[in-house]
Amino acid sequence: MSKPINTFSRRDFAKLSTLGIAALPFLGFQNAFDPINSATENDLKVHLFSKHLQFLNYRDMSEAAANMGFDGLDLTVRRKGHVLPEQVKDDLPKAVEAMKAYGLQPQLMSTNVWDVNDDKNKVVLETASQLGFTHYRTDWLTYPENQSIQESQAHYAKQAKALEQLNEELGLIGGYQNHSGKHVGAAVWDLLPILEATKGEFLGCQYDIRHAVVEGAGSWELGLQRIKPFINTIVIKDFKWGLTDGKWTLINVPLGEGMVDFKRYFSILKKYKINVPVSLHLEYDLGGAEKGHSTLTISKEEVFKNMTNDLQFLKEVWKQAE
Template identity: 50%
Template sequence: MQNQITRRNFIQKTTFAAGTLPFLAAGLPAFSRNTADMPVPKIHVFSKHLQFLDYDKMAEMAAEIGFDGVDLTVRPGGHVLPERVEEDLPKAIAALKKHKLPPQLFCTAVEGVGPLDKKVLETAAKHGLKYYRMNWYDFDKEKTMPESLEMHSKQMKALGDLNKKLGLIGCYQNHAGLRVGASPWEIYQLLEDTDPGHMGAQYDIRHATVEGGLSWKNSLRLLEPRIKTIVFKDFAWVEKNGKWEAGNTPLGEGMVDFKSYIGLLKNYQLNVPISLHYEYPLGGAEHGATTLKVDQKVVFDAMRRDLTRLKEMWKEA
């Protein structure tokens, strides 16, 4: 009798366990998901590195190299100057569409809802752009750092409200150095009171690694729910004149742990647009020069190489 009860209990328990497996699986964290086949997100070339070309040639080369789009600079010194946005942005958008590159990303110097900033965003929204990187804030030397963050948080709230009205998504990039946003917690606070659908972060793994060599995974985890776009680039510490500094390198040749990073992006199912940057020496293209000191082919070859490498690393992770 005891054996029968034991067997019956065993059958009941195993049947219950089998029945609950689907529900348990549904509640498991993202890290249990099968991410092997997650496709590479859309990759856009940062147009800062093609500012030696006019709109049509820029779009033509971006398409020929194999990019999915262009992260267009609409800022002082960019492909489109803010004060000429109504005249020139339509020309740039027309060039992208001509070469079958959907207009999505643009990079700005927008900081708030002033007249010029509003004109830039309103014009961009009118022509179908969606995601933009805003300018970085500085800490006010006359205020404490928490007071500065509180002041800028109010600017972000107003900007997020404007984004919602226009159907845009603003992004604040984490950037190494002394400006607001070197610490991911600063960006977290800036975004806290903003609309998650229209204001978020642009996560830059290069700068995250510079600032948090062993803790960048925490910054990714912290900001992941608000990440709208991501930047790919690489660096290595180099000694110059007795001082150490972060020197930019081709993708995969520096210190960024791309295998771990891409693995986490896959686990988080973070499929957002990528902006691919080329900050290492390329005859001036790395700085947005309009005239190069090298043959254009050097730049185009570098772009092909890093684009190919990014896709390879994505598959390997």
């Protein structure tokens, strides 16, 4: 089997880019932020997954994201997140205040929310709604071993319908992320019996191309075609397969260095007229920032440089895709 080829590589991007990328984190807020916001309505709105900035407080996190040119933050409001669910009433307003101080409007957040009968989940959504958030990622689901997959899907479909009703009341849109492995939705197709129980307006899919390619190296386009009516946000990251201690394993890499064919992917999104909020994830080695650590083994300037590189690559390939 031949190795998938990324038709637009990071090396190609390096030749195209004439930006002083490494210097961006040190520019003033106005200089770094304005060029990104001069985009047309057809450009992507890219939010940085705040997990990778959990070594910073709310204000420094917001300043860094703005200086790098991000349109916003995908704020972690979950266990071990930037905002803990049990402290959401006190801390989420503080995070939003810091974001707005640097021109970042609240829009995306990643949560552990699924069951509407959990009072903590309700408080998270109610607080986020009051503060202006519009989209959030739900919790992941698994298939219990003591019941069939079909039974589990029927149960989750009822929960999805109830969650969508709450979302509609609060003016929020939830997205379930397809995640490789044994999670519900890893195969994408198995999300349909769950999501089709909803209207598809206030609950849908946060589509993750990295995980889709992991699970469907040659068939991910079919899964995308089937799930596209439910896509309301997307996640961007890259990977490749490699040998580690004699075993094949997933290796996370910067955008353009892995197996995701971003130019093809973006071309399909444009064909389907899918332009939704984007969450950029960086899961390759960033001295602990990739795992949400509060202390790093590399300088924050090096972390910012990698984040800016991925952001600029993403925006350039989006422009090149037809």
